[in-house]
Amino acid sequence: YYDAENRLTEVETSLDGLTWDRDARYSYYKHGPLARTVLGGQSVQGVDYAYTLQGWLKGVNGSSLRPAYDLGGDGLPGGPAQYTGRDAYSFSLNYHAGDYKAIGGTTPFPGTSAYLGTSGFRPLYNGNISSMAVNIGALSSPMLYSYTYDQLNRITGMDAYTGLNSDGNNWSALSLSTNYQERVRYDANGNILGYLRNGTTAGGKPLAMDSLTYHYLAGTNQLGRVRDNVPATNYDKDIDDQPVANYAYDPIGNLVKDSLEGIRRIEWTVYGKIKAVHKGGDTTITYRYDASGNRIAKTVIPGAGTPKTTWYVRDAQGNVMAVYSDSSDRVLLKEQHLYGSSRLGIRERVGVTTGTGEAVFDPGAIAYLRGEKRYELSNHLGNVLVTISDRKYGVDTSGDGESDRFIADVLSAQDYYPFGMQMPGRAFAAGTGYRYGFNGKEDDPDLADGLIAFEARAYDSRISRFFSNDPRSEEYPWQSPYAYYSNSPxxxxxxxxxxxxxxxxxxxxxxxxxxxxxxxxxxxxxxxxxxxxxxxxxxxxxxxxxxxxxxxxxxxxxxLNMSHSDFQEAVSIVRQEGDSKDPAEYKVLASIFFNHAGNDPTKLVQTIRKESSVYRVGKPKDRFSPEDNSIPVISSRAGILNRLIGGPDLSGGATQNDGNDFFA
Known part of the structure; x- marks a missing residue:
C-alpha cells in the first residue's frame, strides 16, 4: 500500500493469495523522512527514527529502552502504542554537542559530550560519527563506542564505555572500559599496518585478542602474512599468527591461497567472482552466478559425505526471494525473504518441494502459525543487531492474570567491531543463529570464520580486507584496492x-x-x-x-536495470508529454509508458520512440540536466524510478493516454 505521495505505507504477505498477514506499517514526518515502522501483524516491535537538522540520522528508539523515553512510546501504559512490543534495541549517533534537540516532551537520546570530557569527546561537523550508543536488551549492558579518525577520515581507534543510567536516561555513571578497544595504523595507500583489538574479560576470558602486524609483498598492496603477538588460545574466531607466505595471488591480484585457513586453491571466474575453493580434507566449495553476477548456488562437497547445495532464487532486481537446500536427493525450501522499503527479514520454513497438482480450497477456519517469520532490527549501516519473531509475549506485572505489557520474542542478537567482526560476549542466539549480519550481508562460514559475502567480492572482517582487487581501482589510484570502503566503516x-x-x-x-x-x-x-x-x-x-x-x-x-542515457531520454519524453504543474500527472504518464512496454525497462525507450507524440510531430527532444530539479522534471524521474524499483502502477493499469498519445 502507498500514500498519495507514493510512499510505502504497508506491506502484507500471503502463502495462498487469500489470507494476508501484515509485515510492516510505515509512517512519515510531514517533511518526508521515515518516522516509524511497526513490524508484524501483532505489532511486535515499533522502530522510531529521529534526524538532525541536516537530515543525518540521529538514532532509533530511545537509548534506555524505557517506554517513557521512547519516541513512539511502545509499551507505555495508557499510550496509543501500549500493546506494541517494548523496544528490543536502540542506537544513537553522536556527531557534535547540540546536534539534536527533541521538539516534543520526550528526550530519547541523552547527550554524551559532558560525560566523555575533552579527551573522549571529539566534535565532528563533516558527517563522521564521533560516538555511537548501542543498547540491545538481550545482551549484557548498553555500550557507548567513541571513535577517532585521521585527517583522511580513516578510523584509527575505538574506545568502549559503559554506565548508562536507564532510569534517568543519562550517562552519569559513564566508565571507560578496556574491553573491545581497537587501534589501527595505515600506510599511505590505506593498507593496514597494525591492528590492536581487545576482546572482553567477561566470563574470565583474557582481554587481549589481536596484536596484528601486516606484512605486504614488496611493491604491491597484496598481503603476504599477518603476525599476531597474542596466543592463539585466547579466542577461537579471530586471526592467529600466520606462516611465511600464508597468502598467494594470481597475476591480477585475486587471492588464491590461505594456508592457515586450509584453503589450498581458489579458482576465479573471468568476472572476478569466486568459482571454487579447494580446502584441506578434500573439501571443495563451488559457486554459480547469474548474468548479473548474483550468487544463485553454493555447493559444499566434502571429502567424505553427501554434497549439499544451497540455491538462491532472485527477483529482477537481484533480491533474494527464496533459498532452497538440496541434499540427499531432496530439495527443501528453507527461507522466503520478506521485503518492504528494504529487507524486513525472512520466513523460515523447511518443507519438501512437490510436483504440480490440483489445489482444494477448504472454506473452514483459518489457522495462523506464528514463529516462522524472523524480522531484522538493524542500524544505520544495515548491520543486523537483533532478530525477533512475529509473535510477542505478554507480561503480567500486576498479578491479575492479564497481560499488562508485551515483549518481543528475541531470536538472536549480536554486536560488531567497526570493520564487521562480531564481538565476543556480545551475542545471543535462541536455537540457530542468523546468517545475515554486517551491512545486512550473508556470512560465509563454510569458507572461513569471519567471511562475508558481498555482492561484488568476498570480505574478511577479521583483517578488514577484501579477497580481490576493486574492479574500479583505476579510478582511485590513491586507495588500496583491497581496503574496506576507504577504511571508514x-x-x-x-x-x-x-x-x-x-x-x-x-x-x-x-x-x-x-x-x-x-x-x-x-x-x-x-x-x-x-x-x-x-x-x-x-x-x-x-x-x-x-x-x-x-x-x-x-x-x-x-x-537499476536501465542505462542512464535511456533514463534521461525517458524522463525527457514523460516531461514533454505532460502539460501540468501537478506532479501526479507525470508519475501516471510514466506508468502508462511502462505498461505499454510490457513493464520491461529494456523496451521502454524503444516503445516511446514509436508511440510518443514527441517523436511523431517532431517536437524537440530536450535532454534535461540531472541538476534540473523543477517539479515536472523531478516528478517524471520519480515516476520512472518508481517502476524501475518495483513500485505500484499509478495509472490503474492503463496502457493508453486518450488525451495525447495512445488512442483506444
Missing part, C-alpha cells in the same frame, strides 16, 4: 564509484565521474576528503602542501 555503506545516482523522489544526488552510463538509486550522498597521490602512491604536493580531493560516497545504492 562507521558511516559508509557502499563505495561504488560508478554511474549516476538519484533519490527515489527523483532528486539527482550526483555522479562520481566515471562515464559508464549506469543508473542507481541511493539514500544519500556524502563527501569524503582524501589525499591525492600519483601513480607511484606518493602524495601530490603543491606549494609545499599536500593536495586533497573530495570523493563522493553514495549510501544504500541499488543498481
Amino acid at each position: 562507521t558511516g559508509v555503506i557502499d563505495f561504488n564509484g560508478e554511474g549516476d545516482y538519484y533519490k527515489k523522489d527523483g532528486t539527482h544526488l550526483g555522479n562520481d565521474g566515471k562515464n559508464d552510463n549506469k543508473l542507481y538509486t541511493a539514500e544519500r550522498m556524502r563527501v569524503v576528503i582524501s589525499e591525492k597521490k600519483d601513480a607511484n602512491g606518493n602524495a601530490i604536493m603543491l606549494g609545499g602542501k599536500r593536495v586533497v580531493e573530495q570523493i563522493k560516497v553514495f549510501e544504500g545504492a541499488i543498481k
